[in-house]
Amino acid sequence: MELNDLTPAEARVRRAFATGEAVDFRAARGEDATGGGTWGPERTVRAGVLRALLLAGPQQDGETAALNLSGARITGPLELQYATVDHPVRLRHCHFDEVPRLYAARLREVNLSESVLPGLVAHAVRVDGVLRLTRTRFGGMVRLGGAEVTGSLYLEGAEIDAPDAEGPVLQLNQAVLGADLWAPGLRTRGQVRISGASVAGRLTLRDADLDAGDGTALDAQGLSVGSGVTATCLRARGRLDFQGARVPGTLDLAHAHLSCPGGTALRASSCVIGELWLFRPGSVEGALRLRRSQIDMLTLAPEMVPDEVYLGDLTYTALLPHVPAQQRLPMLERDGDGYLPYAYEQLTAAYRRSGDDDAARLVQLAKQRRHRRTLPWYARAWGHLQDATVGYGFRPLRACGWLLSLLAVGSVVYGLRHPPPLKPAESPDFNPVFYTLDLLLPVISFGQENAFAPEGWYQTLSYFLILMGWILATTVVAGVTRTVSRQ
Template identity: 30%
Template sequence: MVYERAELTDPNMIALWDMAISGKRVAFDSTAQDRNIPGDLMAQILRGEGMDGSPRKVIVKGALIAGKLDLEAANLLCPLELTECDFESAPDISQAEAPNITLTRCTFPGLRAWELKTSHDFSLEGSSSSDLIDLSGAEIGGQLDLKDAKFPTSSPTVLKANGLKVHRDMRWSDLRTEGQISMIGAHITGQFICDGARLNNPGRIALLAQGIVVGAHAYFRSGFIAQGQVDLSGSTIEGRLDCRGGQFLRPGIDSGALRADRIHIGEDMICGDGFTANGGVNLTRASIQGSLRCTAGKFLNSGGKALRLEGIKIRQNLECKAGFKAEGQVLLAGSTIDGNLRCQGGHFIHPTGDALEATGMKVGQDAVLGKDNSGEQAPVEGFVAEGGVKLTDAIITENLDCTGGSFSKSQRTAINAQGITARDVLLREDFHADGMVDFSGAQINGEFVCTGGQFSGSRISFLGGGMTVRREAKFDAGFRADGKVHIRRASFHTGLSFDGAFLAATGGSKSLVLRGTVIKGRLNLATGEKPLGRMDLRRASVTELYDERAVWPNQIMLQGFCYEALREGGPGVEERLEWLRRNEKYVPQIYRQLAKVYQATGDEDLARRVLIVEQDVRRKSRPGFHGALARVGGWFLKATVGYGYNPFRVLAELAVLEVVGGTVFSLLRHDIKPISPHSDAEFQPWLYSLDLLLPVINFRWSIWFYPTGSAVWWAAAFTAMGWALATALVIGIGGAIKRR
């Protein structure tokens, strides 16, 4: 029906009509019995039907809107402002157009407002609805205000705002809801403010906001609590996403209590200072143009994914510093951080697997997994990982600094940094790893420093096979490895030092393995104490070897070990020979290598001494009957020509034999007979002795005269010794020529 002003008799209706024209407020006592205003009359006035003039504003306080306020597809000629009004049935303003609508502290059994269009604000501040509020497709020209509103509906969805457009801010401060809020694809030009809001939908989705666009900042802080998942996946927030102090509670779900995969954030995202996500946070393939700040935030999803950052792109820094706690895995695989990764004082807990998984991560500056030394006083506790840290194939442009960090995965891999690329790597001072540290295949463009680091909890404490370090690698004073330090086929471009280190591997195992490693500089093996296990230097190559006899291990594997120089003023030749004897078996190369170094420094006598000892060891190492023959022959060669390293010693021996022979044959001249009885040559014992001793040169005295009696044995002996000395001389000269 259409009301006429002249026909109205109810004072409430008359007051509403007249005040609408004048734009003044109609107020009722909310406790009074007679405060009814027909909903159809209010709708007629707002449309301006049957009125002499257009309404300026409908302002009502404390009324009971009887019947239905039906404004579907209506064009409201004036603003509507209702305060503390009650509705008998759900108002319908869907597809309506209005300047602005304000329903403050009102109660209604639902609200239909889909595709509503307002020129200015739409407010439900402090209002309460017991059923669905539908704002799907609505377009609010100003601000949308749900501050202090309460929607305790029993329906699955409490607020539907899919495709909503708000041209200014959307305020949800202190909002209270029961059920799901759905605002898929909503667009908010200004800020999205949810400070203090409490969205309750346990075990389900509390806020479904996939693909929303926020033109400024979004706030979920200061007492915000979501009992249920908050889903912002695929959304765009041009400003800052600030969740400081917010609580997101949806435990037992790997997609995250706060799900924001593929989100784009134009500035910082803050999940710290009391932030809690019970069920974790999912930022997979997100894009953050500022920093992701998680310091003092708690990410809880024990046994699952606490913080998912796979493929994320962060233009500035990722901060998980003091007070950060992740119970569950933190995933950074394939992420890109253009600034710093700062985890000083962060606590990562996932003992059943990798607490931090960052395979293929790229960091544009430093990655700090240790203590914060930027201030005057560092925190008591540094970075802590209860579970593995995986940095496989990560690329860190500046430094990986784990100084003061604690990494625990006993009997397994505490740090897996295979194939990592970084400038400097710092595992020093209060660093502790309970489990293996693996830098196999790493490319370190600066220094690798483990001075003061403690490595325990694994049979292999440090694994560095195939790693490359372009500056010096230091495992110096304070470094302790309870297991093996295993560095095979690695390359160190400046040097490798274990000065003052403690290599404590026991049980018959190797303390240090440098097999096949190339060190273009000094290898310092002056450890702090004698290593308890074997040392394997096989096929390693160094420029200079610096060591001390006092800390040589009982067994050193030296086969193929090459070095160009020895420590000046270091162990002497006899000590070096003892060092060589600590090799597990006789190997000619290790003696020749030492001799080569002495020769390079001009110490020919020391080189010969080493080579002669090498032949001694070789002679003694041969077993069996043939070995016995070889030992006898070797003894003769050593006595005559020094195994060929002193071939002209035979001349002195020949001279001695000549003196002996000349004397003997002088005394036995009566037993020396001429071949021809007609010979008148006089016997010369000295020339006769020389002729016997020189089998190659014939002075004919042994032809002209023949021995008899005891002289026969002397002549045979001198002939044999002559041939023996000649043979030794040939072998010695041949060996010398061959070595040259």
């Protein structure tokens, strides 16, 4: 486009371009660009004029040419596909009538802050510097898939409202950012896709509001960040999907409200994460999937655990906050994959590392009881017996209680009525306590059992004591063996 036959507004922009001087058409500094479609010719600039300036505009020796424009209505499409632009582009507080097209362009700094656009097409764009979309409002899709930004991408306070879009409303899949993705307060209506993206610094979604209904609100599969993800106080309607993500620092979802009823609220499967934070005030409505992930420190408040979780092959070093085992065990009971021994072993190891051996034993006991429900009836019967007598070896004092109770019963009964001796001339003096011990302890003999022969129901009692002695001995040995093997 030839830079002639310009309107007064366009001529003013052309004169300022050579020196990078700012041109501000706003009537007031706080003016809202939403109503820019009604702005008159005194502040209207054709997109073709801007394109011509960026590609072949006048330059002045000793000055840095730049497009620095505020408060303008930009008509027509800004077509910069495959173009190389060596000048900063600052189009702030502007109203675009049509979608800018920057596909595969190479640009310097780009600033569209607080502007209003019907969308943005910028696949595979390269920005040598920063890309600022601060408080920018989009009425359509923002396509930045495969973009490369050597600095940071700023989306704080941006709004993307395109619920009827065919595809994600914000596309940053496979993007490469040399610094941060800074998006606190981002508002979207539709899916945000950052799958496969690489962020050298930090991803910040603090106070963001992502609404995808019952779909995927944030697709971050395969995301790689150099630092961490801050999503404190995030509100998400739809799935958060971090499957396969690499977050060496913290994935901070503290105070976040995640809602996907009937679906998956958070999927962080097959991830490598330094720290995952999920605690109140916040909520998780929907399933929590952490299968096959490796997490150094998992901060998960018991009240944040939803009714459905998937923890298969989840590995964590520390589990916070430190609460009694009774508050953690329901999480394992809710696992949608059923009984998973590894989940109980992980929880046991976490308690042992914190020095809480009592809690660790309680988790192991709960594991045996859960396992018992998967066995046939005869094995369940044996399990109930081990549980009642010695708590599967984790309650050894319980066996002593049974032994002392049976010893007391036998001692009283046989003390009141001595069984007759088999050989009166050779029999030792009768002692009801040691006689009962002889019946109860299968491998120890005090010489009483073989010297006396009870009759009637006293004989039945002796058979019962012998049987209980063998049962106690067997369950104690089985329990102790299991305990030793766990150590």
